[in-house]
Amino acid sequence: MTTSPPSSAVVATAPTPAPAPPTVPGPAITPNMYAAVTGEPFPVPAVDLRRIKPDFLRHEVAYPTTETAGTIIIDPNKRFLYFTEGDGRAIRYGVGVGREGFGWSGTAEIRFKQEWPKWFPPPEMIERQPELRPYADGMPGGPGNPIGCRAMYLWQGNKDTLFRIHGTNEPQTIGSHVSSGCIRMINQDAIDLYNRVPIGTKVIVLPSAGSTQLSLAKT
16 A cells, blocks of 8 residues: 655556466476386387476477367477467477478378388488488388387378478487478377377478478379
8 A cells, every 4th residue: 555745746656567367387297207118019218307408398388379279380490399289278399300401391280100110211311321221121110210119190182291200219309400301209208299199180380490381282
């Protein structure tokens, strides 16, 4: 409560600001979320959380969007993937994205999903890295496979974009521009997202500096 000054002048006082709405806390991040995964055909080791910035671990966050719940939105600039939940909320995952010259943007959908996927390095990658030539016919799924324990295949219409959302056996690279255009996730996060998304899930990759707009003609 304010008191009047000892004069006839009227002094205006600033209105009391309304209290900010309370922040809804997301789920606590615990080591168990990134513990070794059991029940898999190959080992999925625990993640050394000291090697990953906390922001790139899985969180539930405020994320207002006009997209429907269940949409995946990838922000390459911030290296985050959002799985929208509706009501202005999303699950946010840290990701690794395309390095300079390999970034892309556009809209696609998940057409296929695979556990412990076989990896086929594209011809242009083999040309850049001849040591991959023995895997031209594919590298079987397993602990040494660079696309990890899960893959979600992105298509536009009836065309395979050749880009994937997948796991990685190098979790320390999450939060970096490191890939040839695919979106890589910590294996435990790839499993979590894989279990949430059905075939047909819409995927939006936002533009970033130097990214190429992906647009494949439908057939």
